[in-house]
Each structure stands twice: as C-alpha cells, then as structure tokens.
Amino acid sequence: MTDSQHIVSSYDRDLEGVQALIIKMGGLVETAILDCAKALELRDEELAERVRKGDKAIDALMEQINEETAFVIARRAPAASDLRVVLSVMKMSNNLERIGDYAKNIAKRAGVLLQMTPIDGASGAVRRMAREVELMLKDALDAYIQRDPELAQVVSNRDKEVDQMYNALFREFLTFMMEDPRNITACMHLHFIAKNIERMGDHVTALAEQVIYVSTGKMPEEDRPKADSTPYEIHGDPMAGKD
C-alpha cells in the first residue's frame, strides 16, 4: 500500500476506521481463544460463561464492519490497494467471527466437562494448542498493521505445528477411550475442542493470506504445508487379527 494519503482526507478516515474495527475485533477474539482454554484447564465456569456471552460483541463488530465496508464501496468506489483493503477486511472479519464461534463452542463444552472426571493432561495440552493459535493470530494482525507479507507467510507456515498438536491429541484421546469406555463422553468433548482449535488455526492462516493479498496484490500459492493426518488414521481396526 502506498503510504501517502488520499486527496480526500475523509476517505482515509473511512478506511482507517474500518481497519481499526478489524484490529479491535481481533483483540476480542484473541482474548476469547485464551479465555476458553483457560476456563477449561482451571475448570472456571464463570470465565466460560464470560466467553459464551462475549461472542455477541464479536458478532456485532462483524455486522458493523459489513455495514461500513458496504458504505465505503458505495461512496468511494475503491480501486487498487484501497479495493484490496476493503475486500480483505470483509474476509478477515468473517474469519475472526468463525474463530469467535469456535471459542464460544469450546466454552460451552468446558461447562459440560466441569461435571466430569478430568482426563489427565488433556486440558493442559489443549491450552498450549490454543496459546499457539492465539500467538499466530497476534502475529497475523501485527503483519496486517505493518503490511508485512513475510511475517504473514511465517504465520501461515506455523499452522502445520497446530495440525501436529491436533494429531497428537487425536491419538491420545483414542487411547483413553480404548482404555476405559467411561472416558468416552469427556474425550469426545475434548476431541471436538481440539478440532475447533485446529479449525481456528486454518482461519488464522486464511487471515494471514489476506495480509499477503492486501500487501502484494497476489494470493500465496495454494500448496502450503498441511499436517492434519487424522482423516487417514486407523486405530483399533475391528478387522485386525480376524484372519
């Protein structure tokens, strides 16, 4: 993006305003990610409730961003880098809204898990995974503010680590469930939580790709590293040893 300002200064204010909303929304989503995982680990129902209620504010910001971007398109007919800002803001607000929904869903499951015997080490691992995603989001937003496509690319590559953490948890939960069927309910919830965080990572990656688009005008190549191998996993194969 060119650093110089528009001749019509209210145009700059419109664009800055809508981008400030994205950053604000990003801040709320970062907090929601950390808090839902913390509520899970510390078995803190109050905090979980706060995350569930806090999602409304995130949704409201998305609505506001939608309205303001529509306004900018209608009034300014943005072109070139301005057009890319408007397009990326719309997509990024969608990504953030989805991440917020996942955090809310985790907070709901955390409320249910409170009533069950904790699974050893699981919530700590989930929290580490959530922290990694939150750090990625923070860096992606920093990259957005600084228009730094290289940092955004680094963030995008880091999603692989989240996928690997998810793979490890997936196997761990399977093992717990095979050991003792009474673990199944809790592990199913924990598995959905881990899957939610893994999906959050994908949305952060999509957001980082928007940063690359807004700064360079090009979308990154599609073949980024993916490490979610669970679609191909076979554990406790019922056919095993039958012949």
Added chain:
Amino acid sequence: MYDNPNLERKVAQQDTKISARNVQVFYGDTHAIKDVNIEIPSRTVTAFIGPSGCGKSTFLRCLNRMNDTIDICRVEGDIDLDGENIYDKRVDPVQLRAKVGMVFQKPNPFPKSIYDNIAYGPRIHGLAKNKADLDEIVEKALRRGAIWNEVKDRLHAPGTGLSGGQQQRLCIARAVATEPEVLLMDEPCSALDPIATSQVEELIDELRDQYSVVIVTHSMQQAARVSQKTAFFHLGNLVEYGDTGQIFTNPQDSRTESYITGRIG
C-alpha cells in the same frame, strides 16, 4: 485473480490495430509526449487515463492526425494503422479521418438538420449511390448511435435542437456513418447526465464488435466500466499499459496506484 479469463470480458481477437513506436510530440518548445510506445488491439476498448495536461488527448489526436491542424505542433516517431504509417506523405489526412473517426468532449452537431449531420460524411466520401442508399446509411448510423427511435420522426429538425445527451449520440452516429475502423473519443460523456452516460457506454460496448475504440476519460469508473485495456499517462509519459482488471486491482507502478486511488502522488 485477474488472470482468470472469465473475469475480463472476452476480447474477440488480439491483433494489433494501431501500433505507435517512439512517438514524440512537441508544441513549440514544449515536449508534450515523450517516447510513447503502445499497441492498440482491434475490437477492443482502450481507455487513456491520466491527470489534466498529461498528454492523453494530445496522443489521441495523433492517431488521426488532428494535430496537423496546429501549426506549432510537431510529431515524431511512427504510428501505424494496420501496418501502414499514417504520417506517410502519401496518406491523405481526410481519408485517414474517415477511417479513424472522432467524438469530442462537447457535442458539436453541425448547424444543419439531423439527417444532414449524418449524411455529410457519407456524401463527401461518396459512400452513397443515390438517395435511397443515403437514407439507409443515415438510418443505420442513427440506429447504431442508439438514437434512431428518438429522432426518426423529426429527421429534418435541426441537430442543435436535441438535448445534450442526444446531441452526443448524434455525433457518435455521425462518426460511425462513414464506417470507420477506429473510433477516438475524447471525454465523450463529460457533459452528459448519468442516464445519457450509460447510453453512450452501452453504445461503446456494442461498437466494440466492429471497431477499435480509444476513449480518453477523467472518470476512473468509466474507464473501469467500458474498457478492456487501460493506459495511464503522466507528464507526457506512458507510465503503465495493461488489462483494465489488472490496472484497477493491482497496478504495478506507484504513480498509477496514486492516481487511480486518488492520492497525492
């Protein structure tokens, strides 16, 4: 994203209609056009954009030798139309201008009837054998100018009595009456209201089936709407020339970017 062929409205064929090489234009001591090279494809709308005084109109006027009428103007370099240099001594500028028509910023109908406005060019170029022939040419041109239905009952009323938008479409009809191959338009919509502008833009899009259209416009949105290729001029230089979709989503030169986004360059 602009690589997607479906995004860009289909350009029927990409052979070059006009090719300009190392074109320089001087008005006395002023160097108005500096070493411009451009290939304008046939059956395509090409938009020239740029700030006032950047040379886009000057360059447009070079394409049918309108600058010949200005004494202090000197044109260097080569401009080929279908591979033939239009500045060759054997080329008759009047014949050239029948092939390369022009529409100006302000509608300028002749102070004659609507019919005679259209018939004037075909008459002096001997395109009609008889009155019936000429009637047909006039009707066809007025239809192509998207104004036939509005004027068919008053063909012998003066052209100057029409509204501004109608006058401009009359001038476009007049320009296409001689069956030109290229149509040059110098800000054809700047004096028109949005409805008349849309009518002219629709017309430009239809004309693209048969002609190369080159349009100079100060409206970025108009350039984005009507053209397939866009050229950005700045201080007499051709800064950037490319597919319109690319110029308006991801211009490569920072001067283009500043201009089309309305920044102080």
